[in-house]
Amino acid sequence: MLKQRIARTALPSLALCTAMVAALAMASPANGASGRSKPKEQITMAANPAALDIIPLPCFSGSFQATMTNTGQQAQFADMTLSAQKPITLSRDIFSSYLPAVDPDQPVSTPVEVRAPRDTPPGTYDVLLAMNKQELRVPVRVQEPPAKGPGDNVALGEQAFASSAHGNFPVCGGVDGNKDHAQWSTRTGWNDATPTVFPDSYGVRFPTPQRIDQVELLTLDSASSPATRYGVRDWDVQVLTDGQWQTVAQVRGNTSGLVTSQFAATTAEAVQVVIYASNDARYSRIMEMEVRGA
Ligand SMILES: [Ca+2]
Structure with missing residues (x-):
């Protein structure tokens, strides 16, 4: 299940200063019955931290926890796809998990490593987490690498x-x-x-x-x-x-x-x-x- 194509919907701007952000997915009821059906699928996605800073050197990768939580009433399998704006790379491009329907909700997380190759221009790059029709953007801010001139520590981050x-x-x-x-x-x-x-x-x-x-x-x-x-x-x-x-x-x-x-x-x-x-x-x-x- 959950093999439908990912729709790239525009996201409203997200407040990214908090430690966690979450987007809510709620699939339409299975039939057109009005007002009676309970939501079958209700999964939240989150990234922690919600944004990260990395330096484009081999030993300065960053990471975040990608999380899926089933807040609905039916257990299900879910596939989160992960992608990054070039030249940023991620340690995984899919996160699949069984998500039990339990109370309290049981988040399922995985670490994702984020790397920027040497000479990546400083700036903000998007990492996107997608599932069904929802998308969560994790901004990756690439910083200036440290100075490596005479007297500087040339081992730093190498x-x-x-x-x-x-x-x-x-x-x-x-x-x-x-x-x-x-x-x-x-x-x-x-x-x-x-x-x-x-x-x-x-x-x-x-x-x-x-x-x-x-x-x-x-x-x-x-x-x-x-x-x-x-x-x-x-x-x-x-x-x-x-x-x-x-x-x-x-x-x-x-x-x-x-x-x-x-x-x-x-x-x-x-x-x-x-x-x-x-x-x-x-x-x-x-x-x-x-x-x-x-
Ligand atoms: Ca150290």
Whole structure:
């Protein structure tokens, strides 16, 4: 069921400052009986957040939760189609679910990742959620990318990689610009997934070779989880030049939350740290890695 074509009806402007917006679908009664029929199909669509800001770099994707809720009196299957204005891309283009008719209503949600390729012009792009004859617009505001000139952090938002990544600690967390140790475990840092097994490695690849001479490594150092107990202890800093990794700095016996390694300026395609030990001998934890050049 629900295979009818999506009608692209014009939407009234929506108040988008709230955390949730919803559009109501109510199909016509199955027959023309006047005033007696209960609505058979009554499904709401929602997006949370209702609008999002993203930066056109590989590690700065955004996401929202797409939700369908059956507020009617009959269980049904529903198909939500998702589309995006080019060049924005989405992690899925359809969301299908069985929607029970229960009281209280039972929303069914799925995460949708939103990406803007590098060099996407700043501006507002539409993501559209459609179902039956209703449509919900999710504005995606593409921001200016951060400056990457001399002295700037050239790792910010670029493609991070790691030997492994623990569930809630994605590789992008170490290059997202968030250095608030109190927010550790909110996807703002990287943690490996091989407890007690070393070495681990974590790095970032540049879109074009960068002239660099400094790596700042912030390891976990919060009030409850100080670097002396949970930070990384021993690592090498390596740069990738002409496809070969070279060690340019070494750190041993660290107990600090921030270590700056400086080295002779070199042109690198990527930078990584190879971690040999942490202070709890279990996990490698990086809050942020910053890379700079003169
Ligand atoms: Ca971070």
